[in-house]
Amino acid sequence: MTETDVWVFHGAGSRFTSGVFTSRPQAEEFISQYQLSGILTKYPLGISAYDWAQQQGIFQPTKPEQYSTGFIQRFTSASQEHYHYEDGKCE
Incomplete structure (x- = not known):
């Protein structure tokens, strides 16, 4: 990842983003903490x-x-x- 990328988390069934992060570990901490399901994607800024x-x-x-x-x-x-994550764990 470069400094011009971010990680965006979309919860399962959601129409909107629930978090934008500067690193994958930061995003995974959020996903794990709340045992979330959804997709984490790297986007260019x-x-x-x-x-x-x-x-x-x-x-x-x-x-x-x-x-x-x-x-x-x-x-x-x-x-x-x-x-892809299910109940906070990467599939």
């Missing part, structure tokens, strides 16, 4: 996941709908480093 994936050569839009606001605002990439 200052750039959207959509633009980041294109810059990394991971994703290139090929269909008109992939340029739409609806697509872009829901975009995530499985290529982003991420971990």
Whole structure:
């Protein structure tokens, strides 16, 4: 991780982020403390996941709908480093 990355935790079934952390250990302490379930994902700061994936050569839009606001605002990439947790433990 560089100083331009953060770790974002989304609890299972949540529409919103429940925590943003500067390191994975910091995030895992929170997840473990409350025995949470969800996904912890590393995000770059200052750039959207959509633009980041294109810059990394991971994703290139090929269909008109992939340029739409609806697509872009829901975009995530499985290529982003991420971990799944169940009851506070990494699966």
